[in-house]
Each structure stands twice: as C-alpha cells, then as structure tokens.
Amino acid sequence: xxxxxxxxxxxxxxxxxxxxxxxxxxxxxxxxxxxxxxxxxxxxxxxxxxxxxxxxxxxxxxxxxxxxxxxxxxxxxxxxxxxxxxxxxxxxxxxxxxxxxxxxxxxxxxxxxxxxxxxxxxxxxxxx
Numbered sequence: 001x002x003x004x005x006x007x008x009x010x011x012x013x014x015x016x017x018x019x020x021x022x023x024x025x026x027x028x029x030x031x032x033x034x035x036x037x038x039x040x041x042x043x044x045x046x047x048x049x050x051x052x053x054x055x056x057x058x059x060x061x062x063x064x065x066x067x068x069x070x071x072x073x074x075x076x077x078x079x080x081x082x083x084x085x086x087x088x089x090x091x092x093x094x095x096x097x098x099x100x101x102x103x104x105x106x107x108x109x110x111x112x113x114x115x116x117x118x119x120x121x122x123x124x125x126x127x128x
Contacts, residue, residue, distance in 0.1 A: 006037075016037070019034045035063060059071075
C-alpha cells in the first residue's frame, strides 16, 4: 500500500496478476486501482505492456463504458461496441486504435458490420 499499488514497481507480468487477484478478493479500493492501472498502462505503457494487457485481460469487460473514454476516442468506442456485440473473436489495439480484428460471423445479416469496420484508419489486419 505504501506505493499505492503502482504496477511499475514490479515487472508487469507479476504486478497485474497480483493486483487482479487482490481485486477479486473483494477490496473495493484495490479493484479501483486495478482499473486505474489498466487505463494508465493502456494509455502510456510500452508496446509490450499494452500487448500483454490486451492478450491477458478482456479490457472491454474489465472497464465500464464510461472508462473506455479514458483510453479510446468516441469513434473507436462505437466500433468496439458494435464489434463486441457481434461476437468479436479477437481485437488488438495498437496506439489506442484498432490495429487488427478477427470476427466470427455466423449469419449473413452480421455482415452489416463490415462498412463500419472499413472506417478504421489504423486497421492493418482483418480476419473473417
């Protein structure tokens, strides 16, 4: 507690699982700090830390919709919500933009998401 659960004091591969486990024990303050650290490191962490967080934690489930705005611009949030509601398979964000996206589309009417996805200026990979 002396350093307010700062995840930069330990290697991120140790600090985030420890903080997550403490948050799951029911301590409200630690749960809030876990979310704050996720937001902070998603915004200002190195590429390796961001990649680790996106691969290890379901950022969209860990944070509230209000908290998304601390990381993403409104247009990206709109697309993320649309993709998320259409059973995304994998979303990778690079520099807080959607860099790669894999979609699992079961029905023809779910293809309506594609025009929206095509507006992603930073998208480098799309898998259907």
